[in-house]
Amino acid sequence: MTTSDNKEQQTIVITGASRGLGLALARDLARRGWRLIIDARGADALEAVRAELAQQTRVVAIAGDVTDATHRRALADAARELGSVDALVNNASILGPSPQPNLLDYPLDVLEEVYRANTIAPLALIQELRDTFTSGARILNITSDAAVEQYEGWGGYGSSKAALEQLSHVLAAEQPDWRVYWVDPGDMRTQMHQEAFPGEDISDRPLPEVSVPGLLALLTGDLPSGRYRAREVNVAGEPAHEPAPERGVRELRVALTVADYEAALRLYRDGFGLETVKEWNTAEGRGIVLAAGRGTIELLDPADSAYTDAMEAGQRVSGPVRLALEVADVRATAAALERNGGAAVHEPVMTSWGNPSQRMRAPDGMQLTLFQLPPAADES
Numbered sequence: 001m002t003t004s005d006n007k008e009q010q011t012i013v014i015t016g017a018s019r020g021l022g023l024a025l026a027r028d029l030a031r032r033g034w035r036l037i038i039d040a041r042g043a044d045a046l047e048a049v050r051a052e053l054a055q056q057t058r059v060v061a062i063a064g065d066v067t068d069a070t071h072r073r074a075l076a077d078a079a080r081e082l083g084s085v086d087a088l089v090n091n092a093s094i095l096g097p098s099p100q101p102n103l104l105d106y107p108l109d110v111l112e113e114v115y116r117a118n119t120i121a122p123l124a125l126i127q128e129l130r131d132t133f134t135s136g137a138r139i140l141n142i143t144s145d146a147a148v149e150q151y152e153g154w155g156g157y158g159s160s161k162a163a164l165e166q167l168s169h170v171l172a173a174e175q176p177d178w179r180v181y182w183v184d185p186g187d188m189r190t191q192m193h194q195e196a197f198p199g200e201d202i203s204d205r206p207l208p209e210v211s212v213p214g215l216l217a218l219l220t221g222d223l224p225s226g227r228y229r230a231r232e233v234n235v236a237g238e239p240a241h242e243p244a245p246e247r248g249v250r251e252l253r254v255a256l257t258v259a260d261y262e263a264a265l266r267l268y269r270d271g272f273g274l275e276t277v278k279e280w281n282t283a284e285g286r287g288i289v290l291a292a293g294r295g296t297i298e299l300l301d302p303a304d305s306a307y308t309d310a311m312e313a314g315q316r317v318s319g320p321v322r323l324a325l326e327v328a329d330v331r332a333t334a335a336a337l338e339r340n341g342g343a344a345v346h347e348p349v350m351t352s353w354g355n356p357s358q359r360m361r362a363p364d365g366m367q368l369t370l371f372q373l374p375p376a377a378d379e380s
């Protein structure tokens with residue numbers, strides 16, 4: 001059970017939630033029942049996100065630019081209508097020119113735009129929302145390693161994030177009732193990252209979902225104000241893990257990547273007469289889980305299989321067969337496997353479908369997904 005699940009519905013404002021990190025966080029929180037106020041400039045992409053997440057929670061989506069005072073006022077009005085705000089994530093941000101010029105050639109009018117979006121707008125939104133914040137409100141300002149490193153070409157964006165960091169630091173001192181976090185999410189495979197590295201293959205960068213558990217730990221845990229790297233935040237801030245990890249496997253799932261999905265359905269579902277446990281058909285691909293005696297068989301079309309690999313392993317590694325094992329505690333089981341010849345393919349992730357998971361490799365190369373299901377109501 002998560003801390004947030006304990007409380008009455010919480011309300012969060014997330015800027016820039018139509019894609020990338022903002023979307024990954026919004027999806028996670030929608031699943032947990034948080035009420036969302038979200039924005040982005042592009043109205044169509046934002047509306048698609050609103051329609052998706054409104055199936056799970058209350059979502060107010062307001063298209064607009066965070067640098068626009070009227071838009072920020074509209075966000076605050078929406079917040080007042082919902083009552084109060086438990087958290088704000090200043091995530092919307094721009095890179096500036098791509099490719100990024102060195103400082104001596106940096107166009108100053110563009111630098112002003114970058115500062116307006118990345119530094120001034122976050123503070124302006126905090127000012128606008130100040131009366132709506134609950135005591136103990138969480139304010140997360142998303143920054144970057146470029147705020148503290150001296151990467152060539154990153155002087156415009158980096159200094160705007162450095163200013164946001166210092167502004168957060170002082171705000172934390174001035175407002176001890178709030179928790180103010182300035183957070184480096186790490187490199188992520190997003191549109192902004194692709195803009196930063198035009199023409200480069202960025203498929204080795206982790207999906208933004210990998211940075212979400214750390215943000216969640218900050219939102220729901222009790223960590224002091226300060227600078228954090230999202231992927232290093234102790235995720236123990238999130239679930240109150242059971243004291244003694246249970247050994248063994250709760251469910252063995254054989255995940256088959258099938259080129260001819262319909263033919264496989266016919267054989268496994270209809271041929272064996274297996275019951276459907278769950279089924280999906282999304283933009284990312286199609287799949288089904290079938291009850292098969294004491295275990296389950298999962299059929300995935302190649303697109304869904306590739307998406308699952310990207311999410312869990314950060315690379316395309318699975319062959320036609322992968323084993324997925326439901327366990328009580330992913331981290332504890334992964335550690336036990338490592339002591340016994342298994343190797344981690346990737347760090348643990350919170351998947352976009354809501355399961356803490358970790359991809360492992362058996363000595364013979366078999367891909368193993370360890371996954372944890374949310375506790376049943378009577379377990380929480």
Ligand SMILES: NC(=O)c1ccc[n+]([C@@H]2O[C@H](COP(=O)([O-])OP(=O)(O)OC[C@H]3O[C@@H](n4cnc5c(N)ncnc54)[C@H](OP(=O)(O)O)[C@@H]3O)[C@@H](O)[C@H]2O)c1
Nearest residue numbers: 016018019020021040041042065066092093187188190192
């Ligand atoms: N990706 C990385 O590797 C990386 C690394 C370090 C830090 N970060 C930080 O992580 C955060 C998320 O980045 P991301 O990679 O997810 O970026 P992204 O994929 O470009 O997404 C940015 C989001 O913000 C919105 N947005 C941009 N400017 C806006 C504005 N002026 N007003 C309102 N919405 C705006 C975008 O929608 P519209 O364009 O439609 O407005 C989009 O929804 C940013 O603060 C970024 O600086 C990213």
